[in-house]
Amino acid sequence: MNTDTISVGIIGCGVIAPPHIESFRSCEGVEVLAVCDPQVEKARKLADQYGIPRVAASLEELLAMDGLHAVSVCSGHAEHAAAVTRAAEADKHVLCEKPLATHGEDLDALEKLERDFPALVFEGVFQHRFDACYRFVREVVQHGHLGPLLLIDAHLSCHRSRDYYLDSDWRGRWETEGGSLLINQAIHFLDLVGWVGGGVKSVNAVTRNLAHENLIETEDTAVLSMELGSGALGSFHGSSGSHRKWSSRMHFVGTDAEIIVEDGRVASVLARSEALAGELRTGAEELEEATRLASVKSHYGPSHPRMIADFIDSIRRGRQATVPFAEARKAVDLVLAAYRSCREGRSVTLEETD
Ligand SMILES: NC(=O)c1ccc[n+]([C@@H]2O[C@H](COP(=O)([O-])OP(=O)(O)OC[C@H]3O[C@@H](n4cnc5c(N)ncnc54)[C@H](O)[C@@H]3O)[C@@H](O)[C@H]2O)c1
Structure with a gap:
């Protein structure tokens, strides 16, 4: 064109x-x-x-x-x-x-x-695949700068109010939303776990509706454990019943260094040596600066424009x-496997189709 x-x-x-x-x-x-x-x-x-x-x-x-x-x-x-x-x-x-x-x-x-x-x-x-912090983390993991990857732990606390569900009646129903916390809010972080961790091989999930009973059919709270393609383990825990509007935390743990990302910014870098920690911190700052865009500010993060x-x-x-769609479907496949795991009370591999 x-x-x-x-x-x-x-x-x-x-x-x-x-x-x-x-x-x-x-x-x-x-x-x-x-x-x-x-x-x-x-x-x-x-x-x-x-x-x-x-x-x-x-x-x-x-x-x-x-x-x-x-x-x-x-x-x-x-x-x-x-x-x-x-x-x-x-x-x-x-x-x-x-x-x-x-x-x-x-x-x-x-x-x-x-x-x-x-x-x-x-x-x-x-x-969020375009957020500077996650691109940085993926790059350093791929280059082995954290040492072999051991664990990716993701957490989300957010608040989805009664009005949120009443304003758009497709939300909160299996037929029209297809789930809630996992398929709507947590999916961003599940996508990042797979993207950084070399894909997800299997998942074990427990989900509950703890804060929105009598309002939605679907889940608002979930805990997942995952086996990742890289050999590392992954976990997610989160709830949309929290009083906090939106708060996320991802912890990437390698044998030599760890990076914690909070609300889309590198919050802390811990490393075996001060030299490695310094290099990682400088890299994170440079990438953040290089990809800064002076455009739409949104509480969905800075990266819709990117x-x-x-x-x-x-x-x-x-x-x-x-x-592409072949990539964008991966997190949905994971969420569908998590729902199946919860229904059947067992670990589900991503090869099993729903
Ligand atoms: N990427 C993000 O951070 C992010 C944030 C919020 C929402 N979303 C996603 O955006 C999508 C919409 O969410 P929302 O919160 O804006 O929903 P919403 O209910 O506020 O708006 C959806 C609109 O789509 C309209 N609609 C329904 N059927 C239609 C059709 N056939 N053709 C055209 N319009 C139709 C509805 O009338 C409604 O006005 C969802 O997939 C949601 O998961 C993504």
């Missing part, structure tokens, strides 16, 4: 749509041509707020618009697979929010789109996206 303007449509005008719109608009030569939502008043309001020229009340109406090159899927979980498929069939590049889908067979079908439509770019949103710039660059250069 040449450098002419790339026109984008936003599918779903809820909470996550504004960071997408702002990120697209911060890319040179990109316009948000239209927003689409069956609750058309939400689409109109967003269009007015951002001066977006067109509004669609249905996917068909959006996809029929002349000059539309790409779409961003920002609807509820159960809508993703159909929206992505129809957009691909209409010859549009597709960025899709996490999770790609809520069932294994839909994940297979979406991954197949990448083979069936090789001229299109498909990218799944995992914006991820969306990557999607646009992939379209312009005709290259594969940094997080």
Whole structure:
């Protein structure tokens, strides 16, 4: 594709749509041509707020618009697979929010789109893969600077209120959200555990609904233990019933050094020698500085703009996206395996399909 303007449509005008719109608009030569939502008043309001020229009340109406090159899927979980498929069939590049889908067979079908439509770019949103701190940690782990990796431990405390579930009724139900804490909030950190740890081979999970009883069907609290592809072990524990809005912590432990990332920043580096600790700290600071972007500030982290710039660059250069669907499905496969582990009370390997 040449450098002419790339026109984008936003599918779903809820909470996550504004960071997408702002990120697209911060890319040179990109316009948000239209927003689409069956609750058309939400689409109109967003269009007015951002001066977006067109509004669609249905996917068909959006996809029929002349000059539309790409779409961003920002609807509820159960809508993703159909929206992505129809957009691909209409010859549009597709960025899709996490999770790609809520069932294994839909994940297979979406991954197949990448083979069936090789001229299109498909990218799944995992914006934290673009956060400077996690890119730094992955690089030093891959170069062996922590020594052999032993353990990745991830923790998330967050607050999901009664209104959060009442405002959008797809949330909190197995059929429409596909789970809650794990598939919606924790999935970011589960993705990072696998990305840094060489994939996840098996998972043992216990989940509970402890703080949202009588409100949601799904889980709000979970503990997972994992065997990682690198040979290290992984763990996750978290809850969306906490009073804290959003607080994450990841601890990467090697034989020679350990890095703790808190709320997206390297909080501490501990190493066998002061020289190694100093090198790691300097590296973390340099990478953070080099990748700083003076654009959208969001409590979803700083990296939606980076991820969306990557999607646009992939379209312009005709290259594969940094997080193609084959990658973006991995954390969803892990979450589905975790739910199965919990249902069946046993460890589940990632080869077992749901
Ligand atoms: N990456 C992140 O950090 C992050 C943060 C928040 C939400 N999300 C994800 O973004 C997605 C949307 O979440 P949200 O909180 O914005 O939800 P929301 O309920 O606020 O908004 C979803 C919107 O999609 C609309 N919709 C439903 N079916 C549609 C269809 N067929 N076509 C077009 N629009 C349709 C709904 O009417 C609603 O307005 C979810 O996948 C969620 O997990 C990601």
